Structure formats: structure tokens, C-alpha cells
Amino acid sequence: MHRSSAAVSRLRTWVEAWLEDERAQLPLWCPVALGAGICAWFALPTSLHWVAWVVGWLGFAMAVGMLGRGGRLAPTLATGAMLLAAGCLLIWAKALLMGAMPLARPAMVELNARVTGVESLLSRGLVRLDLAPLDRPDLPRRIRVNAEPAQLPQSPGRGDVVALRTRLMPPAPSAVPGAYDFAERAYFAGIGASGRVIGTVRRVSGGDSGPGARARMAAHIAERLPGGEGAIAVTLATGDRTRISEADAEAMRRSGLAHLLSISGLHVSALIGGVMLVAMRLLALSPGLALRWPILLVAACLGGVAGIAYTLFTGAEVPTVRSCIAALLVICGLALGREAISLRMIAVGALIVMLFWPESVPGPSFQMSFAAVTAIVALYEYPPARAFFARREEARWRRLLRHLGALLATGLVVEIVLTPIAFAHFHRAGLLGALANMIAIPLTSFVIMPFEALALMLDIVGLGRPAWWIVEAALALLLALAHFVADQPFATMVRPTSGNFAFALAMIGFIWLMLWRSRVRWLGAPAAVIGLAFTLAAPAPDVLVTADGRHVALRVANGEMALLRDRAGDYVRTTLAEAAGYEGAFAVLADTGEAACSRDLCEVTLRRADAESVRLLMTRSSLRVPWQALVAACARADVAIADRRLPNACLPRWAKLDRPVLAAMGGAMISLRDRRIIGGRDPRDEHPWIIRDR
Structure with a gap:
């Protein structure tokens, strides 16, 4: 007992010393804890679970506060527990007060x-x-x-x-x-x-x-630059992505350049930086102003005004507002004489967004933007990286190589951190995106956007044509780069749905790496690696069933995927392909020769070398099936899948997935290897947007 008490005492002393060394980093965990509470509300299915979450963490905070004996550990744990409870309460309150109840039925x-x-x-x-x-x-x-x-x-x-x-x-x-x-x-x-x-x-x-100002500007740009280049130019100026062709949009996605099409930090920063540079140069022309006024601060304020105007003009979408807030915080840092870009600034921006838009936390836009900028700042605050990236007196060719190395390192770090987010939301991640962005980001920031703004201003007096020519040539280069990278065989990696555990583990590991400064930070590396490994090793499902039971995708003997209904639309095919991690073309089950299909039913036996065979029965029409024939077919099947309610006498050997069951589950994935059926949500789900099948 004495030895164990001594070990606990030494551990407590070590933890207190570590927290004291990391005291400047502790506030950075506030948005992490608040965001975790928000995500818990989305992940937990019922109000009883939400209440238990809040009461449990508040009780933990009270217990820690009562039992704590000074130091930093007890206040840190109590604050984190209260933020975990507050996040759940925050999104719950917004859902009750501001959400729009869906239409009850068609x-x-x-x-x-x-x-x-x-x-x-x-x-x-x-x-x-x-x-x-x-x-x-x-x-x-x-x-x-x-x-x-x-x-x-x-x-x-x-x-x-x-x-x-x-x-x-x-x-x-x-x-x-x-x-x-x-x-x-x-x-x-x-x-x-x-x-x-x-x-x-x-x-x-x-x-x-x-027509609004956005529509008039979009029409003006489209008139000056027809075709794909004009569609991208309209997007960069107004945020309107509806003119981009599907081929160009897919190329931008596969090449890792799709973030350029969403008005966010890059665009707002480029605009504010450009306005600041021009304003500072103009103000510096006056010796009186340059000597008596803080022209950097004045230029920064003018850039902030331009950023707010651009945000409002492009529709004030949440990603743009988030980026504008971050830019304004940088300007406030300059005004206060503090370090303008830091992890604390990012944490404050994240807290502001969470307080006003907590529903954005589980979305890819919030996660990608904050993960990317946190990774960049954490990299540049890491002492060896800071020493490598620092300016110094050296030959121009060495300085150029150093800048290229910094761009490559930044791109690789961002790509690695964003990989689990991309897999979780889009089931694919770019492998060549870092290299493509080394060209695309400077091209967009220093050529396309400045010259597009110049062209719009010169059009007022009818002199914008030369600037539009430069914009068109730069956009043609950007699109050519996107299509070239997208056409490479290893441009993207596609993975099936892997579940929340692997994603959470990877992100916890990366956040731990980015927010601490001492050697303890490296404990996050194994968690990140294991989470990524689980994601990459996620097995592809053998059967996918949509929530209405109409569409079924099966992996047939040759490894390809086949669809039950040949008239499935493009959206259904894309959704099923992403969830299955499949990039090929879908065959039609009835044409594969592996299924016995009538006009009303399909029966097929799925076989895998490492699993028992499973016999499926599926309905494929809305026609009424003779009762005795249906019951007999159910008795032969392991799993029955239907887009209607099956009778009680339909008793397959393993599972009956008819429309009511599938609607409650949110669709299903079936794995033959471990004989598992995975639903999209808990059938008890009480979130207010869920419509119960009647």
C-alpha cells in the first residue's frame, strides 16, 4: 500500500510539473472540449443519453473541485468537464430554439x-x-x-x-x-x-x-470569360459554384484543389493582404503620414473593412464568416502589439464559431479549415521548423530552395492532418494534393485573384481586357493542372466507411501533437497512426442497402459491384460507390448470371473465401407478390431485403431488412466475413430532423 501511494504521489507531482510547463497551452483545449460536447450530442441517440452526458460531466467537475488539493490538475479537469457538458447543452438549445421541423410526409x-x-x-x-x-x-x-x-x-x-x-x-x-x-x-x-x-x-x-449585385457581377464575369475559366472566376469573385461543369469540379476534387472553390481563408486572406499591401504603399508615399501615423495598423483596418465587405458580398456563408473572424482577430492582435498569428488566435476564432454556429462542428468545412490552419501554425511554432523557415542572409538560390521546402513541408503536413477528415466525410483523400497546391495556391493568391480584382476595377473605364487575358491564362493553367493531377492513377485513394472510432482516434492524436509543446506531444503520434491504419484497413462491405430498401449494391464473385435496379440514378450510384469505396462501374445484378431474378424478386448466393456463403432475397418491383411464394422464398434466404413491409410469416434465417427496419436504421451495410449488419443510425434516434416511418 505504501509503495502504491508513493507511486501515485510521484505521478501526481510529475503531472503537476508537466501542466505547469504547459500552462500557456491549456487554454487551447477549451474549444476542443466544447467541440467534443457538441459532437457528443450528435452521436448520442436519445434525450436520456444527452441528460446523462451533461449530468455525468457536471458531477465529475463537482467531485474534482471538492477533492482537488490545489495545483493545476484539478482546475483543468473541472474546466474541461464543464465545457464538455456546455457543448452538449449549447447545441441542444439551438436545436430546440432555432431548428426548422421537417415536413411530416410527402x-x-x-x-x-x-x-x-x-x-x-x-x-x-x-x-x-x-x-x-x-x-x-x-x-x-x-x-x-x-x-x-x-x-x-x-x-x-x-x-x-x-x-x-x-x-x-x-x-x-x-x-x-x-x-x-x-x-x-x-x-x-x-x-x-x-x-x-x-x-x-x-x-x-x-x-x-x-438582380442583386452578386448576380450582376457573375453575369459580367461570365461575359468577359466564357467557358470553364469563367466559371472558376465567377466562383472566386462571388462564391457562386453553380456554373462549374461536373468534369472540372471532379478534377478539382481528385487533385486536392477543391478548397479553392469554397470562399474561405485563402480567399479572404488574399483579399485582405492585397488591400493592406496597396494601402500601406499608398500611405507611405506621404512622409507626414508615414512618420505620424501607424500606417501598418491603418492598412490592416482598411483590409479588415474589405474582408467584411467581401464576406457579406459572397453570401456570408459560415466558412467565409469563420475566415473573416480569424482575419479580424489577426488585425486585433496587430493593434494590441501581440503576435498576430498564433494558436490562441485560432482557439478564440473556433470558440466564437462554436458559440454562434455549433451545428457546423461535425461538418467537413469547420473541421478541415481549423485543422489545416492549426497544423500550419503548429508547424511554424515547432522550434526546428521555425529555425529552418526563418529568414537569413543567403544566396538567392538557397533562399528559393528554402521557400520551396517550406511550401512542400506545409503541404504535406496539411494533407496528412486532413486525410482522416477527408476519408470520414468524402471516403477519398488526395495523394498528390500537396504537390498540386504548391503551384495552385500561389497562382490563385498572387495572380488570379489580384488581377481579377484589377480587371473588375479597370472595366469601370473600359480598360480591363489585358487584365482579363492574364486571368484567363492563369485559370487555364489551374484547370490544366487539376485535370493532369486528377488523371494520374494514384491521384486519390478511396476507402469505404470506417466508423467513428478510427476517425476520433486519429483526430485526437493529431490534436494532441499540435497543441502541446513538450515531448509529451509525441504520445499523440501512435494514436494518429493507429487511427489512420484502422481507416485504411477498413473492410469494404459486401452488401449496401439504402434506407428506403429500393437500392441494393452487392459485391459479386469477380470483385465488382452490381446493382439490384438498373434504373438507379447518378446520385444513388455515387452515394453507394463512396460508401463502398468502389471506383468502377456498377453492373446490373440480373445480367451477371449469378442471381435468379424474376420480375418481382431476386435471389442470389454470395460467397467469399474467408466467410460462409449468404443467400439474399430482394424485392425489385412494386408489384404484389403471391403470399405463399414470398413466404417460401423467405424460408430459403438468410437475409430478406424489401422496399415494403414484409409479412410476419416471412422468416429468413438471419435478418429481415424490410422498409420499416431500414428506415429506422438509416440503411445498412452487411459484412460477410464477421456476419455483421451495420446501420447508419441508432433506431432509437430522437434528433429532431428524424422522420419516423409510418
């Missing part, structure tokens, strides 16, 4: 509505209308519908009142485990239903304004 409606937004999806040949229904208390306050241009003969604008007929649906939840959940995003965005226009949209009365 409905065919005729309505009058006020147009609150118009978005042209040129690459898809559609126009998206955001509408506020008038005098319809039975409908959500905000709905979104798509229409073909031919259905909009009068081109409605913001503020117009229109009459239309549409079939409204509740926002679609994730179709299979790990897929994009539009229902969750729509709930916090205030969208209660979505649909497709039937017939034509009739304009009842006009609004107060014509």
Missing part, C-alpha cells in the same frame, strides 16, 4: 410563396428557388424547390411572389451509413421541405429589387 401542394433566393445550377440545367410559403401554416416556413429554366418563363427574382405546384418531400436523410445527411443540414438551415416544380411557375407580383 405532399402534393399548390401555393403562393415569396422568393427569398434564386440559384442557377447551370451545370445541372436547373434553377433552385428558396421560397417562403404565404398563408400556409401547414407548410414549413422555408422550402426549396428545383425547376427547369423552361418552367420559369418570367425569371422570378428575390422578393417576387410566385404561384406554383410542387411535390414536397421531407429533407432526405443519409441513404446509407456514412453518406451525406441533408436532413440534418436542412434542419439547422431552416429548410423544412424540398421538391420539384410541376408545371410552370407563375409570377403573381414583383419584388422590390431586380
Whole structure:
């Protein structure tokens, strides 16, 4: 007993000494703890779990506070526990107070509505209308519908009142485990239903304004630069990505350059930096101003004003607002005479975003942007890296090589840190992105954006053509780079859904590496490596079933994937391919020769060398199946899958996955090797955007 007490005492002393050395880093963990509490609310299924989480952590904080004997350990643990509870309460409160309840069931409606937004999806040949229904208390306050241009003969604008007929649906939840959940995003965005226009949209009365400034600028840029280059230029200036063709968008994604298409830190920083540079040069022309005024601070304030204006102009999306806040914090640091860019600045920015937009924490935009900038700052604060990157008197060729090495190291670190996030949300990660970004980021920051801004200003007096030529040539180079990298065989790695544990383990490891300064930081490396290994080693599912039971993807004998229904749309095929980590073309099950299919049913036996064979029964039409034939087929099957409710007499040997079961599970993945069925969510899920199948 004496020895164990002595060991505990030594451990406590060591921990207290370590926390004292790391006291400057402890505040950096506040947004981590608050964000973990927010993510816990999304991950835990029921209100009882949420209450237990909050009460448990508050009780832990009270116990630590009562039993603590001074030092830093007890206050640190108590503060972290309270932040874990506060994060869960914060997002829970926002969900109750500000979320939009979804439409209870599909409905065919005729309505009058006020147009609150118009978005042209040129690459898809559609126009998206955001509408506020008038005098319809039975409908959500905000709905979104798509229409073909031919259905909009009068081109409605913001503020117009229109009459239309549409079939409204509740926002679609994730179709299979790990897929994009539009229902969750729509709930916090205030969208209660979505649909497709039937017939034509009739304009009842006009609004107060014509096309907005964004639309006018987008049309102007598209007129100056037609084609793919113009679509990218419109995106960089206005944030409107709807003009980009699917081929160019896919090339940007595969090459790791898709972040350039989202108005975020790079664009806001480039604009603010450009305004600061120009303003400082102009102010320095006056000796009186240069000697009497802090021109750096004045230029920084002018850059901040430009950043706010750009954020509002491009639609004030959360990623842009987040980047603008971070830039303003840098300017505040300059004004206070503090280090402008630091991990503390990033932590303050993260806390501000979490307080106002806690629902953004589980999303890829929040995670990628903060992970990337934290990785960059942590790298440059690491003493050996800081010594290598520091300016010094040396030959130009050595300085150039040092800058290239810094760019390469930064790109590699960012790519490594973002890899688990990319796999978790998109099921793919770029392998050549670091090299592509070494060219693309300077090209965008120092050529494309400055000359595009110059071209727009020169167009006021009709002299913008030379600047537009430079922009077009630079954008053509950017697109050529994207397509070249995307066409390489190892441009991206695709992995199937791997679950939350591997992702959480990897991110905890990376955060531990980035936020501590002492040698203890290296304890995060094994966790990050193990998390990445679990992600890369995640087994591909043998069967994927969508939440409505209509679409089934199976891995057949030759390793390819086959679909139950040959009329599955592009969105369904893409969703199933991402979840399965599959890049090939889908075959049709009935054409593979491995299944016995009638007009109504398909029966197939799946075999794997390392697993027992499994016989599947699947419905493939909406026609009524004779009761005795269906019951007999169920008895022969291990798993029965249906897009309808199966009768109680249908008793497969292993599992019955009919529509009610699949809707509650959020789709299913089946692994033959360990005979597991994995659902997309807990059937008890009580999150407010979940619609129970009736």
C-alpha cells in the first residue's frame, strides 16, 4: 500500500510539473472540449443519453473541485468537464430554439410563396428557388424547390411572389451509413421541405429589387470569360459554384484543389493582404503620414473593412464568416502589439464559431479549415521548423530552395492532418494534393485573384481586357493542372466507411501533437497512426442497402459491384460507390448470371473465401407478390431485403431488412466475413430532423 501511494504521489507531482510547463497551452483545449460536447450530442441517440452526458460531466467537475488539493490538475479537469457538458447543452438549445421541423410526409401542394433566393445550377440545367410559403401554416416556413429554366418563363427574382405546384418531400436523410445527411443540414438551415416544380411557375407580383449585385457581377464575369475559366472566376469573385461543369469540379476534387472553390481563408486572406499591401504603399508615399501615423495598423483596418465587405458580398456563408473572424482577430492582435498569428488566435476564432454556429462542428468545412490552419501554425511554432523557415542572409538560390521546402513541408503536413477528415466525410483523400497546391495556391493568391480584382476595377473605364487575358491564362493553367493531377492513377485513394472510432482516434492524436509543446506531444503520434491504419484497413462491405430498401449494391464473385435496379440514378450510384469505396462501374445484378431474378424478386448466393456463403432475397418491383411464394422464398434466404413491409410469416434465417427496419436504421451495410449488419443510425434516434416511418 505504501509503495502504491508513493507511486501515485510521484505521478501526481510529475503531472503537476508537466501542466505547469504547459500552462500557456491549456487554454487551447477549451474549444476542443466544447467541440467534443457538441459532437457528443450528435452521436448520442436519445434525450436520456444527452441528460446523462451533461449530468455525468457536471458531477465529475463537482467531485474534482471538492477533492482537488490545489495545483493545476484539478482546475483543468473541472474546466474541461464543464465545457464538455456546455457543448452538449449549447447545441441542444439551438436545436430546440432555432431548428426548422421537417415536413411530416410527402405532399402534393399548390401555393403562393415569396422568393427569398434564386440559384442557377447551370451545370445541372436547373434553377433552385428558396421560397417562403404565404398563408400556409401547414407548410414549413422555408422550402426549396428545383425547376427547369423552361418552367420559369418570367425569371422570378428575390422578393417576387410566385404561384406554383410542387411535390414536397421531407429533407432526405443519409441513404446509407456514412453518406451525406441533408436532413440534418436542412434542419439547422431552416429548410423544412424540398421538391420539384410541376408545371410552370407563375409570377403573381414583383419584388422590390431586380438582380442583386452578386448576380450582376457573375453575369459580367461570365461575359468577359466564357467557358470553364469563367466559371472558376465567377466562383472566386462571388462564391457562386453553380456554373462549374461536373468534369472540372471532379478534377478539382481528385487533385486536392477543391478548397479553392469554397470562399474561405485563402480567399479572404488574399483579399485582405492585397488591400493592406496597396494601402500601406499608398500611405507611405506621404512622409507626414508615414512618420505620424501607424500606417501598418491603418492598412490592416482598411483590409479588415474589405474582408467584411467581401464576406457579406459572397453570401456570408459560415466558412467565409469563420475566415473573416480569424482575419479580424489577426488585425486585433496587430493593434494590441501581440503576435498576430498564433494558436490562441485560432482557439478564440473556433470558440466564437462554436458559440454562434455549433451545428457546423461535425461538418467537413469547420473541421478541415481549423485543422489545416492549426497544423500550419503548429508547424511554424515547432522550434526546428521555425529555425529552418526563418529568414537569413543567403544566396538567392538557397533562399528559393528554402521557400520551396517550406511550401512542400506545409503541404504535406496539411494533407496528412486532413486525410482522416477527408476519408470520414468524402471516403477519398488526395495523394498528390500537396504537390498540386504548391503551384495552385500561389497562382490563385498572387495572380488570379489580384488581377481579377484589377480587371473588375479597370472595366469601370473600359480598360480591363489585358487584365482579363492574364486571368484567363492563369485559370487555364489551374484547370490544366487539376485535370493532369486528377488523371494520374494514384491521384486519390478511396476507402469505404470506417466508423467513428478510427476517425476520433486519429483526430485526437493529431490534436494532441499540435497543441502541446513538450515531448509529451509525441504520445499523440501512435494514436494518429493507429487511427489512420484502422481507416485504411477498413473492410469494404459486401452488401449496401439504402434506407428506403429500393437500392441494393452487392459485391459479386469477380470483385465488382452490381446493382439490384438498373434504373438507379447518378446520385444513388455515387452515394453507394463512396460508401463502398468502389471506383468502377456498377453492373446490373440480373445480367451477371449469378442471381435468379424474376420480375418481382431476386435471389442470389454470395460467397467469399474467408466467410460462409449468404443467400439474399430482394424485392425489385412494386408489384404484389403471391403470399405463399414470398413466404417460401423467405424460408430459403438468410437475409430478406424489401422496399415494403414484409409479412410476419416471412422468416429468413438471419435478418429481415424490410422498409420499416431500414428506415429506422438509416440503411445498412452487411459484412460477410464477421456476419455483421451495420446501420447508419441508432433506431432509437430522437434528433429532431428524424422522420419516423409510418
